Amino acid sequence: MADIFGVLTNPNAFFSEKMQESIDLKIPSLIVFIVALISGVSGYIMTNAVFINIPEAASFASVAAIGGAIGAFVTVFIMWLIYTAIFHGISALLGGKGSFKRSLEVVGYGYIPTIFSSIVGIVGMQSLIGNLQNINIEDSAAYAEIVAADPVLQAVSVVGMIFMLWSANIWIFGIKHARSLSTKNAVITVGAPVALYLIYSVLQVGVI
Amino acid sequence: MKRIILLPFFVMFCLIVAPASADTEIRPTVSVTYTVDPVVLLPGDSGTVTFELSNMATGEVYVEEDDETFDMNAYVASATLKGEDEVRSEGPKFTDVGLLGPGDSISFTFDITASENASSGTHYLNLEIVGGSDMQDLNYKIPVKVDSRKVNLIVADFPSIAINEISTVSVDVVNPLSGAVTGVIVIPQGDDVVFTPSEYFVGNLKGGNSSTVSFTLNTLQSSEGIKDISFKVLYYNGDNLHTCNEKTSLEIVERSSLIFTNLEISRFGNNYVFTGDLNNFGATSANNVILSIYPTDGIEPVQPSGSYFIGTLEADDFSGFELSASITGEDVTEVPVLIEFRDADNAYASSLESFPLNFNQLSSSTSESGMPVYVWTIILLSLTVVGFVIYRSWKGSKEQDSQDVNDEQDS
Numbered sequence: 245m246a247d248i249f250g251v252l253t254n255p256n257a258f259f260s261e262k263m264q265e266s267i268d269l270k271i272p273s274l275i276v277f278i279v280a281l282i283s284g285v286s287g288y289i290m291t292n293a294v295f296i297n298i299p300e301a302a303s304f305a306s307v308a309a310i311g312g313a314i315g316a317f318v319t320v321f322i323m324w325l326i327y328t329a330i331f332h333g334i335s336a337l338l339g340g341k342g343s344f345k346r347s348l349e350v351v352g353y354g355y356i357p358t359i360f361s362s363i364v365g366i367v368g369m370q371s372l373i374g375n376l377q378n379i380n381i382e383d384s385a386a387y388a389e390i391v392a393a394d395p396v397l398q399a400v401s402v403v404g405m406i407f408m409l410w411s412a413n414i415w416i417f418g419i420k421h422a423r424s425l426s427t428k429n430a431v432i433t434v435g436a437p438v439a440l441y442l443i444y445s446v447l448q449v450g451v452i
Numbered sequence: 453m454k455r456i457i458l459l460p461f462f463v464m465f466c467l468i469v470a471p472a473s474a475d476t477e478i479r480p481t482v483s484v485t486y487t488v489d490p491v492v493l494l495p496g497d498s499g500t501v502t503f504e505l506s507n508m509a510t511g512e513v514y515v516e517e518d519d520e521t522f523d524m525n526a527y528v529a530s531a532t533l534k535g536e537d538e539v540r541s542e543g544p545k546f547t548d549v550g551l552l553g554p555g556d557s558i559s560f561t562f563d564i565t566a567s568e569n570a571s572s573g574t575h576y577l578n579l580e581i582v583g584g585s586d587m588q589d590l591n592y593k594i595p596v597k598v599d600s601r602k603v604n605l606i607v608a609d610f611p612s613i614a615i616n617e618i619s620t621v622s623v624d625v626v627n628p629l630s631g632a633v634t635g636v637i638v639i640p641q642g643d644d645v646v647f648t649p650s651e652y653f654v655g656n657l658k659g660g661n662s663s664t665v666s667f668t669l670n671t672l673q674s675s676e677g678i679k680d681i682s683f684k685v686l687y688y689n690g691d692n693l694h695t696c697n698e699k700t701s702l703e704i705v706e707r708s709s710l711i712f713t714n715l716e717i718s719r720f721g722n723n724y725v726f727t728g729d730l731n732n733f734g735a736t737s738a739n740n741v742i743l744s745i746y747p748t749d750g751i752e753p754v755q756p757s758g759s760y761f762i763g764t765l766e767a768d769d770f771s772g773f774e775l776s777a778s779i780t781g782e783d784v785t786e787v788p789v790l791i792e793f794r795d796a797d798n799a800y801a802s803s804l805e806s807f808p809l810n811f812n813q814l815s816s817s818t819s820e821s822g823m824p825v826y827v828w829t830i831i832l833l834s835l836t837v838v839g840f841v842i843y844r845s846w847k848g849s850k851e852q853d854s855q856d857v858n859d860e861q862d863s
Binding site: 252253254255256257357364395396398399402403406407409410413417427 | 719827830831834835838841842844845846848849
């Protein structure tokens with residue numbers, strides 16, 4: 245079994261070795277599950293904090309928070325499938341060969357850096373929630389504007405983008421081996437959608 | 453004007469027109485009354501003394517008695533008022549006045565002036581009336597009062613120290629004279645302070661009475677230090693204008709009556725939310741209190757709390773508030789806050805306070821985009837670590853690819 249930490253420092257060697265083994269989704273699923281769990285906790289905390297500070301919505305803040313947690317949890321798994329589908333599709337156009345499950349496996353490994361960024365996100369969110377408790381705002385639009393302008397939240401977003409680059413790096417080598425692509429095509433396969441995502445995120449955060 | 457009857461209906465002089473007989477004489481009766489205006493003269497005052505001569509006879513001008521005809525006309529040759537050193541008579545002299553028929557009357561008004569050094573007390577002027585024909589000349593002593601006491605002002609309810617506030621002060625205008633003074637006006641004056649109203653019309657003030665006058669004293673914008681305050685009183689004694697000045701001082705301590713406490717500042721990017729309490733430290737209540745972020749360079753009020761309405765804030769009371777502002781300026785050290793309210797007299801008042809913003813600390817930890825430096829540190833650290841890991845992975849990848857090529861060539 246390939247060294248799990250090798251995927252972070254030398255993904256090329258890791259996936260090269262991994263391709264010699266049969267497809268195993270247990271570890272990738274566990275990685276994505278951890279990310280989903282952290283996202284669920286973040287979703288709960290954030291939704292609860294926001295709804296409590298909106299007077300007309302405070303009464304159902306708990307319900308909304310549970311909804312937010314479930315939504316965040318499920319979204320991570322859905323995004324795993326979407327990323328895999330996009331990479332698999334683009335790589336197919338570039339002559340890639342290999343099963344979808346193999347693609348799913350390598351993309352799952354690429355979620356390891358997301359664990360770190362999600363933890364950073366939770367820490368930052370605690371700081372933001374501390375600030376939100378000092379204001380009582382009835383205008384939800386103004387509230388959202390203030391939350392979006394919070395530097396901690398912006399920092400969390402930027403850190404998330406940086407760790408996304410790390411994930412993309414892992415995906416490049418993963419897709420390269422899983423879909424038998426050249427390095428160049430693997431970069432195109434992963435780089436194009438990730439670049440679009442990052443550009444979108446930068447425009448959303450608007451800090452750079 | 454007080455009317456004084458010298459000798460009601462009886463002090464008189466007789467004009468003998470024609471004696472009826474050796475035993476009986478019928479003559480007209482003349483009464484004299486006078487008034488002094490003003491009742492009491494102050495040293496230097498001018499006034500008037502008015503005499504009224506009335507022929508008290510009734511009926512016909514000529515009266516038949518015992519086959520005699522008597523003329524009931526009174527003939528006045530002249531009327532003169534003679535003064536003294538301290539109260540002078542300024543004339544005029546009435547001469548060749550003529551006949552005063554039965555039931556008729558005539559007035560003589562003389563100007564009088566009290567000298568500047570006239571002593572207090574009663575001064576007697578001499579009225580001389582000269583009758584015509586064989587009329588008897590008459591002299592009367594007319595008493596005129598002079599009082600050197602003046603209307604004065606007692607600053608009874610006036611603080612010696614005031615903060616930047618709106619307070620109510622009052623003074624008493626006292627008339628120690630026996631006569632009334634008219635047209636009394638009190639004008640407060642002070643450096644760097646504002647009195648409302650700027651002058652107060654008291655009107656007439658009877659002798660021996662006083663009147664209390666209240667002013668609103670506004671020291672909201674006053675600077676620290678001792679201020680000279682004076683109250684000027686204008687009044688008329690008769691037609692004579694007099695003034696009285698009462699001076700005092702007021703020490704201003706630069707401290708607002710409406711002060712902020714428990715101030716908490718929360719920051720969201722360039723947006724700041726200020727929460728805390730506004731306390732009324734003053735002696736009077738403030739009505740319709742509203743707080744607003746005062747727009748200046750780099751500071752703009754933003755919703756939802758660009759302004760905050762508190763309402764009435766009684767003395768010794770407080771109320772919470774919340775204000776929000778967007779601060780884009782780099783050199784901002786304080787955020788101006790406009791406090792608007794209405795004072796106890798419902799007059800608009802305002803003061804400009806500020807929230808301290810330790811921007812030296814903020815600016816040293818804040819980037820141009822408003823993101824703290826520690827956040828940038830985390831970002832740069834993450835970028836460095838991730839960059840290094842990616843670099844290492846690509847370097848390792850090339851080495852492995854080279855090794856794979858060599859292995860293939862060897863095999």
